[in-house]
Each structure stands twice: as structure tokens, then as C-alpha cells.
Amino acid sequence: MGDGGELAAEKHVRYIVTVEKKKDSFESLVMEHIRLNGAYWGLTTLDLLQKLHAVEADEVIQWIMSCYHPESGGFGGNVGHDAHVLYTLSAVQVLCLFDRLDALDVDKVADYIVGLQNEDGSFSGDIWGEVDTRFSYIAICALSLLHRLHKINVQKAVDYIVSCKNLDGGFGAMPGGESHAGQIFCCVGALAITGSLHHVDRDLLGWWLCERQCKEGGLNGRPEKLADVCYSWWVLSSLIMIDRVHWIDKDKLAKFILNCQDKENGGISDRPDNAVDIYHTYFGVAGLSLMEYPGVKPMDPAYALPLDVVNRIFLRKEH
Amino acid sequence: MEQEAVAALVAEQKEMVQLREGILHHFEQILHQDPLIDEVGFLHPTQFQSLEHIQTGNWTSEAPECPWTYLWCKDHKLAISMEILPKLYSAARHAYTNSAAAKDGPLMETDLMRHSKALLILCPDMLTAWNSRKMVLSVNYDFTKLKDELQLCALILSYSPKNESTWSHRRWVIKKVSEHNHDMSEIIERESLLVKEIAEKSKMNYRAWRHRCWLIPYMTREQVLNELKKSTRWNELHVTDNCCFHYRQRLLLASLDICQVKNTEDSLDRRSEVHLLWKEELTWNEMLIRRYQGREV
Numbered sequence: 067m068g069d070g071g072e073l074a075a076e077k078h079v080r081y082i083v084t085v086e087k088k089k090d091s092f093e094s095l096v097m098e099h100i101r102l103n104g105a106y107w108g109l110t111t112l113d114l115l116q117k118l119h120a121v122e123a124d125e126v127i128q129w130i131m132s133c134y135h136p137e138s139g140g141f142g143g144n145v146g147h148d149a150h151v152l153y154t155l156s157a158v159q160v161l162c163l164f165d166r167l168d169a170l171d172v173d174k175v176a177d178y179i180v181g182l183q184n185e186d187g188s189f190s191g192d193i194w195g196e197v198d199t200r201f202s203y204i205a206i207c208a209l210s211l212l213h214r215l216h217k218i219n220v221q222k223a224v225d226y227i228v229s230c231k232n233l234d235g236g237f238g239a240m241p242g243g244e245s246h247a248g249q250i251f252c253c254v255g256a257l258a259i260t261g262s263l264h265h266v267d268r269d270l271l272g273w274w275l276c277e278r279q280c281k282e283g284g285l286n287g288r289p290e291k292l293a294d295v296c297y298s299w300w301v302l303s304s305l306i307m308i309d310r311v312h313w314i315d316k317d318k319l320a321k322f323i324l325n326c327q328d329k330e331n332g333g334i335s336d337r338p339d340n341a342v343d344i345y346h347t348y349f350g351v352a353g354l355s356l357m358e359y360p361g362v363k364p365m366d367p368a369y370a371l372p373l374d375v376v377n378r379i380f381l382r383k384e385h
Numbered sequence: 386m387e388q389e390a391v392a393a394l395v396a397e398q399k400e401m402v403q404l405r406e407g408i409l410h411h412f413e414q415i416l417h418q419d420p421l422i423d424e425v426g427f428l429h430p431t432q433f434q435s436l437e438h439i440q441t442g443n444w445t446s447e448a449p450e451c452p453w454t455y456l457w458c459k460d461h462k463l464a465i466s467m468e469i470l471p472k473l474y475s476a477a478r479h480a481y482t483n484s485a486a487a488k489d490g491p492l493m494e495t496d497l498m499r500h501s502k503a504l505l506i507l508c509p510d511m512l513t514a515w516n517s518r519k520m521v522l523s524v525n526y527d528f529t530k531l532k533d534e535l536q537l538c539a540l541i542l543s544y545s546p547k548n549e550s551t552w553s554h555r556r557w558v559i560k561k562v563s564e565h566n567h568d569m570s571e572i573i574e575r576e577s578l579l580v581k582e583i584a585e586k587s588k589m590n591y592r593a594w595r596h597r598c599w600l601i602p603y604m605t606r607e608q609v610l611n612e613l614k615k616s617t618r619w620n621e622l623h624v625t626d627n628c629c630f631h632y633r634q635r636l637l638l639a640s641l642d643i644c645q646v647k648n649t650e651d652s653l654d655r656r657s658e659v660h661l662l663w664k665e666e667l668t669w670n671e672m673l674i675r676r677y678q679g680r681e682v
Contacts, residue, residue, distance in 0.1 A: 095474060096508045146482065148513040194519055195560075196553045233634075242598055242638075244631040246591055290625045291589060 073354060074329050075361060078347055079117045081332030082108045085344055086121065101144040102133055106156035107348035113163050113372050114351050114363045123164050130157050131169055139171070139178030140192070150192045151179060155204040158211050162375050167212070176214035179205045187222030198239045199230050203252035207369060210259050211379060224262045227253045235270030247278060247287040251300040258307045258368040272310030275301050283318030284337070294336045295326050295346045298353025303367035306356060316357050323350045408455060408469060409476035413503050415458050420533065424462045425506060425544055433457065433466040470507065477504040485517050494521050502537060509541045509548045519557060526565050534558045539579060546587040552596055559603075569603050576600055577612060581619070584628070594628035601639050609639050613662070617669070624673060637666065 086108060088094055097104065105126065112118045133141045133153065140149025141157040154175065161167050182190045182205065189201040202223055209215045229241045230253060236245025237253035250271070257263050278285045278301050284293025285301045298319060305311040325338045326346070333342025334350035355365040355372075366376040416422065428436075436457050455469035465473070481500040487493045498521055501514040522530060538555040541548060559576070563569055580597040584590055601609065613636045620629050640659050 095471065095478075096510075099508075099511050099513065143512070146513075148516050150512060192516075194516060194553075194557055196556065239595055240599065242601070242635050243595055244591065244598070244628060288589065288591070289627045 071324060071329070073324060073351075073359060073361065074327055074332060075115050077329065077332030078327075078334070078351065079112060079115055079120060079332070081328075081342070081347065082112055082344065083120055099143045099147055100153075102130070102141060102153040102156045102160075103143065104344055105130070106159050107344050109160055109163055110371065111344075111348045111351045113375070114355050114365065115361070116363060118163060123166075127161065127164060127166055127169055130160055133157065136171075136174075138193075139174040139176075148192065149178070151182060151189070151201050151204045151208070152191065154179065155208045158208045159369075159371055162211055162371055162379060165375075165378060167379075170212075172212050172214065176209055176212050176217055179209055180214075180217045183218050183223065187219060187224070187226035189223070199227060199237060199243075199249055199256075200239065200252045202227055203256040206256045206259050211369065215260070220260050224257065224260055224265070227256055228262075228265045231265070234274050235267045235272075236274050245274065245288070247275070247285070247297050247300040247304070250275070251304050254304045254307050255368045255370075263308065266308055268308045268310060272305060272308055272313055275305050276310065276313035279314045279319065283315065283322035285314075285319065292337065293322065295323055295334055295353065296336065296349040298323055299349040299356070299370075302353055302356045303365075303370070306367040311356075320354060320357055320359065323353055326350060405472045405476040406480075408473055409480060409503060412456060412465075412473060412477075413499050415456060415463065416502060416506070417499070419458060419461060419463075420536070421461045422458070422463050423540060423543065425540065426462070426464045427467055427470065427544075428464050430466050430468045433464060433468075436464060474504075474507045477507055480504075481514055481517075485513075494524075497521060505537070505551075506541065509545050509551050512550050515550055515554045519554070522558075522561070526561070528562065528566065531558050531562055542579075542583060542593075546583045546590055547592055549592060552592050556596070556599065563603065570605055570608060573600055573603050573608060589626050589628050591628065594632055597632055598635050601635055604639070606640075609636055610662075612636055613640065621673065637663065 085094075085104075109118065109121065109126070112120055129145075130141075132145045133143070133147070134157070135142065135149045138149050140151070141153040142149050143153045147153075158167070158170075158175070161169060179189075182192070182201070184190060184197065188197045188199075189205045190197055191201045205218065206215065206220075206223060209218060227237070230237045230239070230243060230249075232238060232245050234245050237250050238244050238246060239249050243249070254263070254266060254271075257265055277289070278287070278297060280286055280293040282293060284295065285297040286293050287297045287300065302311065302314075302319075305314065322338075323334065326335045326340070327333070327350070328335070328342045331342075332347075333344075334347040335342045336346050351362060352365055352370070355362045356367065358364065364373045365371070366373050369376045433455075437459075455466040455473075457464040477500060481497070481504045484493055484496040484500050487496075497517055501517050504511055504514050518534070522534065535555065535558055538551050538558070541551045542555075545551065559572065562572060577597060577600060580593045583593045587593065604612065613633065616629060616633050616636065620626075620633060623629055640662060
């Protein structure tokens, strides 16, 4: 691929729309259980590229609602799959993209998430009890989008996240868990949404995060790991939230992302010359959005949705 | 004319379904007969053909319905031909969905466990299938069955070491055991060894090391100190691996917690022992920094 050049936006749009339709390949069969996450990645990318109308909104919403479990209030990763917060947030986010939160029984969905908060403030991912700071972020982000954050014990939720802070300024999946850029995004995002960023040592964490930039310009997720396009989002959004984004070389990062494009068939991969997928296509475009790339809508670093979508939700506050 | 064509299509489809189910049945049979399988390989058809061929029973190996064309098992090693994967997967998926919908009765439970196992070996990310297993295992506490579950997780982790759902299921099983069984030391010992083996093959595997850190609160004082000793050599050989240094950091902190808890006679001894341990750590760390300059970790 060599010189990345410019963003091949139209090719990426076509790639996403075809992936959407290609349901019978073995790859899409073994991915079927996280299709709701896939829908969020693909549709958010389309919206960032101002092409959300390329899909039939009613069809998408109907399918999303067929993943809903009315007894519990949660969403499964696809029709017939068990409910989990991972898919519940994706469902809420996609409905936000289409401005169709009215399709939900908002209190029922909120109560599903509220019911997963534990005594120590942490959140389980589902009824089986696995705890992770990712689930704290998901719960806080989804409840905030639904205007139902007041239904949980926010103080305890924040205290739990703070208990996962490490000596290097980063955060892990649980108290004592190693710092990881993805987990840091979740913790910083949750703290930003709850107005608790004063718990973050901005200089210390900013230093750790900007050390993620590798020689070739891309970002990695932990020390000594290879750069990967998905960290463009996790690291960059965290740096923006703590106001230290000027500590990395944005031009080099943008070049790295553009070099990971498949300029013929569309899509973005984790590293140059690797096979593309929908996950990295989303994170690549989202990363460029955070760097104000022309033609890409600006993205909200905490809610992981286009800024205009987030504004629409919070400026029109009827709840 | 048209009717004939439809009938032929239906017959063809029926044949396909039978072929698929036959292979699934055979696959499940292999898993049932050899519970000690510790390695699974998904092979390209040409690679698969080069395997030493085994008894074909009533089939001639050229016949398309012969399962040995696609499955091979010897010395607890299982090979599956990539050619058959999509068909085998969809048969397992179909069988699992049917048995999950039927739910009631002990017979259904056996089916559910058998089909979900086949499905998870092919697609370990299938959270819902793991949940079905948890549901069945929650009914009656059965230590042997839970141990089998650990075996299944270990098998899947051997070829899919970063699989989140499998690690999570494993923690669920260990939690379940710890609720009923007070002596955890043997299980913890084995868990730690498993992570070590996986970490050797899958470098800086976040999920594997997270699992090891998660185990620390279940460890006895002796185990913490022992783990610390064992990790020294490992760290020296893996100086760029942040995971193992983080684990060591947690072990050191755990050693502090342990000596603070009880204020008994030997607590003074323990404190001086821990003090010495921390001093040694600093010397060792200095030596490593001098030996490997310019490494971030």
C-alpha cells in the first residue's frame, strides 16, 4: 500500500455496506454473536463519513429490537443470544445515531443496567457476575445517554474506578490489574461523564499515554507492544479528555492510519498490509475524526458517538 | 418438470443435512471418548491428508460421508480439516439452539452439554453457549464436572489464548469451587502453571496475566512467596514483558498485606523477612536495568 495519501471515504462506505449484506461467509457466521457491536462500529463510521442514509433505518431498528430481551431489559449480541451490557450499550448507541431512543422502554433498559451494580460500586457484565472496569464505563455511558444516571450509586461507581488506578497513572480491568489503553479509555470516559476527572493525575497519565506512540507514528496499547490502529481511538480520546493531546505527533499518527487503508476495496486494518475488518475501519476513522480530519464529522471522546448526536441528546432534555 | 426439480433440491438438501449431522455426531463421539484431548488443530485439507491415516471402520475413506476424511484424533490430539469447518459449525450451532430451546429434563441437559461443547470448540466466543453450561452446572454442585469444565477451558485456551469468554468462564468455575471447597491451594497451583505455559507461547497476553493477578487473593502466604521466587527467573528471561513485572509488583504488595494482617508472635519475623525481600528486589532490579539498557518496562 505504501503511501497512504488521503482517506478513501467512498471506498470505506462501500466496504461497510457490503459487509452488512454478506451474512453467509464463514467469517460472518463465527462473528454472528457480536453482530450488534459490529452494527455500532459500521453505522457510526457511516455517520462520521456523513453517509448514514446508505442503510435503511427502519430495517436496522427493527433488527436491533429483535435482539431485545423484554423480560430482563438487556440486549443480546444477535437474535436468540443472551443479554449482556456489551450489546446493550451498542443498541443504545445505534438508536442514538438514528435519533430513535423512543423505540425503547427506557426505564426497563436502565433498570437492567442498574441491577448489575455491585455492593462495591463495580458493575457485572451480565447475571453471571464477571466484573470489569469496561462494564463500569458501559453502564455509566448508557445510563447517561438514557438520562438515567441518577438511578445508580454514582459515588460508589467512581470510587471503584479510582481503586483500579495504578502507580503509572493508568487503570486496569480490576483493582491491581495492569494498565491498558483500552481500560484507561473506559475509566477516564466514565470519570469524564460523571464529572470526576479530578481523580486523574493528568501529567502522569498523559506521559504514559504519549509514550504509546511508536516510531512509525501509530499507537500501541501497552509498553513494548506493536502499534495498532484501534489504539488511535483509545489513546487519543483519553488524551483529549485529560487535555494532553498536544503531547503526541498527530501528523505521524494520521499518516499511519491512512497507510492501513485498503485503497482498492475499502476498509482499514490494524497495521499496514494486513487484512481489513469493520472494527479497525471504525477505530481508524474515529481516530482521524479526533484529529479533525477534513470531511469527517467530529466525535465526542467520552460517549464514542458523533458530537452532533450527543448534542442532540443533551440539548433537547425532555426527560 | 418444475416439481421434479424442487423434489431433487429437497432431497439434496436433506442429504446435506444428514451429512452434516453425521459429522457432528462423530465429532461429539470423539470428544466424548477422549476427554483428555489437549490440543486441537484446524488444518488445511492438504495438510490434513498428510496425517497418518487411521482405521476407517465401515467407510471407505474416499466416500464423502466418511468422517475420517475430516476428523483425526490420536494421542489426545485432534485435527479438523478446514474444509468441513463451516458445515460442522452450522450443524453444531443448529443442534445447540434446538437443545437450548428444549431446556427441561436431564436428557436434554446431556444434549445441551454435548452440543455446546462441540460448538464452543469451534467458536469459543459464543457467550450464550457458555451461559447454558453455567446454567446446567449451577443446578447441582459437582466438583468432578467443574474440573472437566476447567479442562475444556484449558483446551480452548491452548489454541485461542486471548479468548475473553473462556477466561471469564474459567473464573466463574473457580469462584464456584471456592464457595464449596476451602482448600484452593492445589487448584491455584495448577492455574498459575497454566498461565505460565500460555504466557510462554502467547507473549504479553493481557487476559492470561490478568487471570494470574486475579488469583493472588486466593493464595496462601507460602504460595505468594513461592510465586515470587519462581517469577524471578521468568522475568530475567522476559525483560520486555510488562505483564510479568506487573504481576511481580502485585505479589510484592500482597506479601506486605499478609504480614500486616496478623499481629502474632512471628509477625516480627515475617516483617523482617519481607523487608529483606524488598531490599533484594531493588538490587535485582538495578542489575536488570544495567544489563538491559534502554528497555521501557
